[in-house]
Amino acid sequence: MHIVFCCTDTNAAPWLQGLREALPEASIENWQPGGQAGDYAVVWAPPQAFFDSQHALKAIFNTGAGVDALMKLTLPADVPVVRLDDAGMSVQMAEYVCHAVIRHFREFDVYEAESSQARWAYRKPRRRCDFAVGVMGLGVLGARVCRALAQFDFPVLGWSRSPRQLDGVQCFSGEAGFGDFLAATRILVCLLPLTPETEGIMRHDTLRQLKPGAYVINVARGAHLVDEDLLSLIDSGHVAGATLDVFRTEPLPAGHPFWQHPKITVTPHTSARTLREETIAQIAGKILALESGASVAHLAGVVNPDQGY
Ligand code: NDP
Ligand code: OXD
Numbered sequence: 001m002h003i004v005f006c007c008t009d010t011n012a013a014p015w016l017q018g019l020r021e022a023l024p025e026a027s028i029e030n031w032q033p034g035g036q037a038g039d040y041a042v043v044w045a046p047p048q049a050f051f052d053s054q055h056a057l058k059a060i061f062n063t064g065a066g067v068d069a070l071m072k073l074t075l076p077a078d079v080p081v082v083r084l085d086d087a088g089m090s091v092q093m094a095e096y097v098c099h100a101v102i103r104h105f106r107e108f109d110v111y112e113a114e115s116s117q118a119r120w121a122y123r124k125p126r127r128r129c130d131f132a133v134g135v136m137g138l139g140v141l142g143a144r145v146c147r148a149l150a151q152f153d154f155p156v157l158g159w160s161r162s163p164r165q166l167d168g169v170q171c172f173s174g175e176a177g178f179g180d181f182l183a184a185t186r187i188l189v190c191l192l193p194l195t196p197e198t199e200g201i202m203r204h205d206t207l208r209q210l211k212p213g214a215y216v217i218n219v220a221r222g223a224h225l226v227d228e229d230l231l232s233l234i235d236s237g238h239v240a241g242a243t244l245d246v247f248r249t250e251p252l253p254a255g256h257p258f259w260q261h262p263k264i265t266v267t268p269h270t271s272a273r274t275l276r277e278e279t280i281a282q283i284a285g286k287i288l289a290l291e292s293g294a295s296v297a298h299l300a301g302v303v304n305p306d307q308g309y
Contacts, residue, residue: 001291004038004054006031006046007063015042018276022284040287044274045069051076059290061283062303063274065089065141068194068221071308083309085301087282089272090144093219096271097145097189100217100243101154104187105131109265128153132211134185136201137220138164138171141272142191157184161307182209187217193309194221204229207239214239219271222247227258234263245271 003019003026005012012030019028019042029035033049037056044063057076062083070081103109107123114121132155135142142158143166149156150168158166159181163173172181182188188210192198202216203226216239218225227248233239241263247256250269258264286299296302303309 001026001040001287002036002038003028003040003042003287004031004035004050005029005042006050007042007044008046010044010063014276015280018280019284022280023287026287042283043070046073048073059287059296061286063279063283065272066193066221067303067309071195071303071305080296080299081303081305082283082286082296082299083301083303084274084279085282086140086144088275088278090141092272093141093191094144094148096219096245096267097217098148098152100265101131101133101149101187101189101215102152103265104215104241104243105154129155131155131186132157132184133187133189134159134181134210135169135189135191136181137191137193138166138169139191139193142189145189145191154187157181178206179209182206183211186211186213187215189217190220190224192220192224194223195308199223200226202226202230204233207233210239212238216242216244218242219245222250227256231257231261234261241265243267245269 005016005028016028016030031050033053037054039056039058041054041057041060042063043060051073054076057079060079060081062070062081065084067081067083075081105126110123133149134157135146136159138158138160146156146158146166146169156168157170157172158164159172159177161174164171190202192201201224207214207229216230230239230242234241243265244258245267246269252258252266258266289299
């Protein structure tokens with residue numbers, strides 16, 4: 001069995017070593033043009049030239065949860081794409097989103113500013129029931145985030161493409177449920193995959209439907225948000241601020257208004273990182289399962305090409 005590794009912006013050496021330890025029977029190489037075609041590919045944001053050189057793949061393993069970059073390429077026909085299924089990401093995402101929600105709700109950003117002036121000043125406690133959190137996307141990450149938020153007694157709402165049921169979460173689905181979901185939400189969290197249906201989903205006419213004093217947390221993809229619409233709704237006072245981890249251009253360009261905006265917190269696409277050991281263990285386990293005759297349909301994280309996630 002031959003495995004080809006092609007991950008952009010990744011130090012290949014520890015990955016190759018980890019994969020070789022997990023799959024000692026396999027030959028595993030970092031991709032180079034003209035190299036041997038693989039039975040399996042382990043990829044992150046590979047160039048089109050990579051797939052153009054692969055004619056024998058049995059499966060493509062993505063070392064992230066989002067496959068939007070892959071879906072823009074021409075992939076070999078009928079080869080399944082398997083994305084990361086949690087692999088240690090959901091707990092990181094739960095930490096990040098709970099931190100952002102609590103920081104906003106408890107006004108810790110205001111206390112940070114006051115303490116830097118040596119000011120001892122109380123803020124009036126806010127009512128948790130006024131800060132319903134609406135999570136768009138109830139998959140592996142969104143569901144875990146909802147569960148974590150519910151632990152803090154926030155009212156939690158969720159929205160997905162198909163109907164879902166989650167304990168303690170008021171669930172909405174599809175276009176029909178979107179308006180009611182937005183109208184009941186004060187803090188909006190985006191955990192959707194980026195697809196033609198979800199691109200630009202956070203724009204003026206949708207954000208306008210959130211409760212006044214809304215707050216936006218984007219941890220999915222930058223293209224889910226129309227940047228200018230967020231800025232104008234913050235200016236108008238309808239949106240109180242935002243915590244943003246993902247951007248249309250990454251790294252976020254130096255002159256972008258988000259960097260200096262007093263009501264926007266920026267982090268560098270770090271809310272849930274790919275963890276190398278967990279990822280290698282998950283991918284190696286799936287390759288071994290396929291090699292022992294398991295059907296792809298039984299693997300977690302197989303992408304539906306028609307849905308794009
Ligand atoms: P999943 O595929 O498990 O979940 C996706 C969810 O989105 C599902 O609930 C799905 O609905 C819902 N959804 C998809 N399309 C629509 C739509 N058109 N309308 C309404 N709901 C929709 O993905 P994950 O939870 O694993 O990951 C989500 C995204 O998070 C990734 O695609 C990636 O972009 C982003 N991400 C960001 C990271 C970061 O560091 N910032 C790290 C990891 C991931 P249904 O349940 O009906 O299928
Ligand atoms: C992912 C990411 O999709 O890190 O896994 O953004």
